Amino acid sequence: MNNLEYKIVVSNVSKSYKMYNNPIDKMKEGLSLTGKNLHTNFWALKNVDFQVERGEILGIMGRNGAGKSTLLKIITGVLRPTYGEVLVEGRISSLLELGAGFNMEYSGIENIYFYGMLMKLTREQIDDRLQEIIDFAEIGDYVNQPVKTYSSGMFARLAFSCAINVEPDILIVDEILSVGDMRFQSKCFNKFKEFKKKGVTILYVGHDVGLMKTFCDSTIWMNNGEIEMTGDPAYVVSKYTEFMYLDDISEFTTYKMFQKDEKKTGVNNRELMNSGDETTNKKFNLKNESVEKIEEKIGNNSITHWGTHVGMVKCVMLADGNDIEKTYFSPEDIIKIKVVFDSTAIENLKKFSVAFSIKNKEGTDLIVKSTYDEEIYFNSPKKKQFVTFSLVTHLAVGEYYLVIALEDRKNPAIMYYEYIEGAKYFKIYSDKKIFGIVDMKTDIKIESME
Numbered sequence: 001m002n003n004l005e006y007k008i009v010v011s012n013v014s015k016s017y018k019m020y021n022n023p024i025d026k027m028k029e030g031l032s033l034t035g036k037n038l039h040t041n042f043w044a045l046k047n048v049d050f051q052v053e054r055g056e057i058l059g060i061m062g063r064n065g066a067g068k069s070t071l072l073k074i075i076t077g078v079l080r081p082t083y084g085e086v087l088v089e090g091r092i093s094s095l096l097e098l099g100a101g102f103n104m105e106y107s108g109i110e111n112i113y114f115y116g117m118l119m120k121l122t123r124e125q126i127d128d129r130l131q132e133i134i135d136f137a138e139i140g141d142y143v144n145q146p147v148k149t150y151s152s153g154m155f156a157r158l159a160f161s162c163a164i165n166v167e168p169d170i171l172i173v174d175e176i177l178s179v180g181d182m183r184f185q186s187k188c189f190n191k192f193k194e195f196k197k198k199g200v201t202i203l204y205v206g207h208d209v210g211l212m213k214t215f216c217d218s219t220i221w222m223n224n225g226e227i228e229m230t231g232d233p234a235y236v237v238s239k240y241t242e243f244m245y246l247d248d249i250s251e252f253t254t255y256k257m258f259q260k261d262e263k264k265t266g267v268n269n270r271e272l273m274n275s276g277d278e279t280t281n282k283k284f285n286l287k288n289e290s291v292e293k294i295e296e297k298i299g300n301n302s303i304t305h306w307g308t309h310v311g312m313v314k315c316v317m318l319a320d321g322n323d324i325e326k327t328y329f330s331p332e333d334i335i336k337i338k339v340v341f342d343s344t345a346i347e348n349l350k351k352f353s354v355a356f357s358i359k360n361k362e363g364t365d366l367i368v369k370s371t372y373d374e375e376i377y378f379n380s381p382k383k384k385q386f387v388t389f390s391l392v393t394h395l396a397v398g399e400y401y402l403v404i405a406l407e408d409r410k411n412p413a414i415m416y417y418e419y420i421e422g423a424k425y426f427k428i429y430s431d432k433k434i435f436g437i438v439d440m441k442t443d444i445k446i447e448s449m450e
């Protein structure tokens, strides 16, 4: 084989992680105290072998834990394989951990230089690209502000813009769809198309089957650390979708079993299954609880949690129409989103807003509401203030998560006192097969003409 045709050659790569029963075993082994191996090996990748041609767009899909990130980390050189070899020719720019190299105290401009230097560009090369990076990110004058003051969208756009404007030979893209709004995403697609024309090799890792089919030249489906299937995207995607669908069905069957059980015993097993929290399945009356008690309920499962006043949010709760805390709903259920916060630090309450967004797994906003846009205003600062949003989502079967934001709406660009991406997670289940994103009530009439 002539490796020069390829930008990436992955030869028989395996990766094992050491697993310990407890941290003390790890320490003992590290210090050779017992002279024994106290770990077991977990093989996250097993004999993975493939090549990526110059200018090829390769999609990699697989469910959580399949080994995609491990593989990409080995390709980018962050991790070393246990066995096997990876050859990479050219400069890799990775969008995997967007903004990971950013310094939160630096301004946008300073971070552009910082990132450019990391990517081994000279100061002059960065000078040449500076305006393009700023323009692409569309963050206006914020480019002179410390990035810690950015909204998550602004931060992602700047990081994204930096990563794609360093003239990579190989671009690693992870779920591009979750960055920015539709317009920004379509700008990114155009950029990728440009890259494709220029012969940049792209690895796209994601779950978006539509994108996989339209954008990629070939697809690898990873399962349990191995390549399950590789080839034409349309074929691999259809096989993968079938596999995932069957997997969902088995989860759905479990749910149905619980449901049957509930009818017999009167015990709500779904709730028990969900939480293990002693308050579950009881009415939780936030008004009667102490701040300390409700603070325990915020948990720390968020995807990101940031803002100028982190800690204002004391509790986020998801409940049904009867105020019973839940994480499973039907499309027609009333869902109550309750947010408890301390507003004593807010000077201008008239411009203060509490907002939520329900996102799907890909991070797409599906339902967004804010008190400010609904013209609901707060009067006086309170140590324990509540907002309850009640809605029927009509969402299709699937997994969703909640974003909660406390916003400052003084300026057109929203600033965030607190932003919790992944404040809660929930599932929608239905007996009915629902295609599409939402299941709206639809009148259907059948008529015939004689």
Ligand SMILES: Nc1ncnc2c1ncn2[C@@H]1O[C@H](COP(=O)(O)OP(=O)(O)OP(=O)(O)O)[C@@H](O)[C@H]1O
Binding pocket: 017, 018, 042, 044, 062, 063, 064, 065, 066, 067, 068, 069, 070, 071
């Ligand atoms: N540092 C680590 N130590 C031990 N196990 C690890 C480590 N990193 C990953 N793993 C395990 O290796 C397997 C593959 O993980 P990896 O993150 O590569 O999967 P993935 O396909 O990228 O998943 P996701 O879609 O959730 O990001 C998983 O079972 C994971 O728990």
